[in-house]
Amino acid sequence: MLSIVNSCNLIGIDGFIVNVEVDITRGMPCFNIVGLASVEIKEAKERVKSAIINSNFEFPTKRIIVNLSPADIKKEGSLLDLPISIGLLMNYVKREKSYFDETIFVGELSLDGTLKKVRGILPIVLSAKQNGYKRIFIPYDNLRESLYVDGIDIIPIKNLKECINYINNEIKLNVDEILKNIDFDIEEESYEEDFSDVRGNYFVKRGLEIAAAGNHNVILTGPPGCGKTMMARRIKTIMPDLDREEMIEISKIYSIAGLINNNIGIINKRPFRAPHHSATNVSLLGGGAKAIPGEIVLAHRGVLFLDELAEFDRKTLDMLRQPIEDGSISLSRLKFYVKYPCNTLIVAAMNPCPCGYFMSNTECKCSAYEIMRYKNKISGPLLDRFDIFLDVDPIECDEFNKVNFNETSETIKNRVDKAKNIQRKRFKNSDIKNNDEIKSYQINKYCKLDKDGQKIANKIFNKYKLSNRSYTKLLKTARTIADLELCEEINKNHILEAFSYRKGYYKYFK
Ligand SMILES: [Zn+2]
Structure with missing residues (x-):
């Protein structure tokens, strides 16, 4: 059969x-699976057999061949336990057969027949829907994560x-009844940090606002203790x-990385990832036997914050x-x-520089050679990936006693959203999402x-x-x-301001 x-x-x-x-x-009882790596076949066979027997079904003592197609694409064996069973x-x-023609089954089985939560259920359900299937059987614990797909029955x-x-x-x-009994956490759009905590530094704050609005890569340079990290982290707000x-x-x-919180089910905030400078290639870029996404992928449509950039391994940076x-x-x-x-x-x-005080009011103790070696850690082609260079001025840190008006993150975010x-x-009607993706x-x-605007742009260019x-x-x-000023045409002031964000480049990297 x-x-x-x-x-x-x-x-x-x-x-x-x-x-x-x-x-x-009929024939000599055997159980063969074709179309998976040998190790995975062995494991799948054991799980399927035990799960069937422990669920009080009879395991057929016949000649069994399971073929998984397409044969030429690598498959994740554990997702197929349920359909094989x-x-x-x-x-x-x-x-009737037609029921199975319009149905998808996914799930990994425990030896006792329980279905275990799997990684990547969201793309799986989306693909089942896109391929015109009517229903999909999934592990109960994956329910919350798959609910954002409509137009297919999720069981x-x-x-x-x-x-x-x-x-x-x-x-x-x-499903509606089941959902009533699940507690949902709503992730609030709130942060403890706020830009109103940052005194002065208007130039830096403005630079970060532009970076957030147009998705422009930004680098902050300045001496230690001037608040670079503190300000950079607030970009998420x-x-x-x-x-x-x-x-x-x-x-x-996140579904594939197994990082979706079961009580929330969907990522509704832009990711902010801040890997330490000792991070390995694999954690930053992804990889391993299962090709798990790295930090740069987990930060997709969000922020990858690289603090102490020069401390990262140079090779790793170049791979980015x-x-x-x-x-x-x-x-x-x-x-x-x-x-x-x-x-x-x-x-x-x-x-x-290594001591941190090059070009500042405090004396720098580094030799010219040390400074050059330090800068060379960041290659020219990598620097080329940055649009905005922010020179964080330590003088502005002393604004503590001044009465000044510090905008809240909410006010800034309103402009960014517009x-x-x-x-x-x-x-x-294009595949671009942000200004930084515009091609030449x-x-x-x-x-x-x-x-x-054109006049001043030509002048700067020359x-x-x-x-x-x-x-x-x-x-x-x-x-x-x-765009932040809701202007259709780019004018002189826009060009001049944009050029001011090259200042940090000429000061520190040229
Ligand atoms: Zn120095």
Whole structure:
């Protein structure tokens, strides 16, 4: 008897359909699975067999062949425990074949037949829906995470027995009823930190506002104790709200990484990731046997904060370059490549020299050679990935006794949200989301300058001998500044302000 049960697996952050063909015939009892790595087959066989027996079903003592197709794509074996078991239990099932043609099963089984929570359920459910399936059986503990997909029936089951009973119409599962009994945490959009805690430093705060609004990579340089880290961390309090598409995109990544809080179910805040400078390649970029997403991917549509940038391993930093440029990263997983998106805002902070006081009011104790070696840790091509250079001035730290007006994060975020909405409209029919993604050939289309703006831009271009890359960056940053002021055309002041964020580059890195 041949039966086909449909299931799903993952490539990167997307799901694909797997057909599980189970053939049970007379002959010497055996149990073979074709289409998985040998270690995984062994484990899947043990789990499926024990789960069936411990759920009080009979395990067929016949010749069993399970074929998983497509054969040429690497599959995650444990997700297929449930569909393989269902294929083996077809003689317990009272349903016509068409029911199975429109149904997907995913789940890892414990030896006692309980279904265990799996990673990546959100992309799996999305893919089942996109492929036109009517219903999907998933582990009960994955329910919350999959609810943001509509247009497909989601059936959360606790164990193999319950699954068979449900298929046979012997029990009903009302998802709405189940949901009433789950406590949901609502993650509040609140932070302990706020920009109103930061005195003075208007130039730096403004730079961070622009970075948040247009997704411009930003680097803060200045002596120790001037508040670089403190200010950089507060950028998360002014990041623009996520739209639904972005929430799902980020949640797919967290779903695969197994990082979704079961009580919340979806990521509804822009990620802020701050790996320590001792972080390894794998933790930063991702990898390992299962090609788990790294920090740069977990920060997709959010912030990757690299504090003490010069302390990171130089090789590791150079490996970040390509993903930052491309907005995606490919990881090898045995013979296969997995591609993850990483459209991430990079916020970096560093001292200008080993002692930290180069170019400041305090005397720097470093030799010229030491300073050069320190700067060389950050390669030119990596520096090229930054749009905004902020020179954090220690004098401004002494503003403590001055009475001054410090804007709250909420006020700043309101402006950022408005600028973000302008970008949403501007890029509606393209695959761009933020001003920083504008390519040089699109500059004329998206960055229109008024007469004086063009004049001053030409002047800067000639006087500072800007490369095309730097000139494009200047216009993109000016675009965001104009958006913050709700201006359609870029004017002289926007260009001049954008250029002021190159000052830190000329001061510390040139
Ligand atoms: Zn120094």
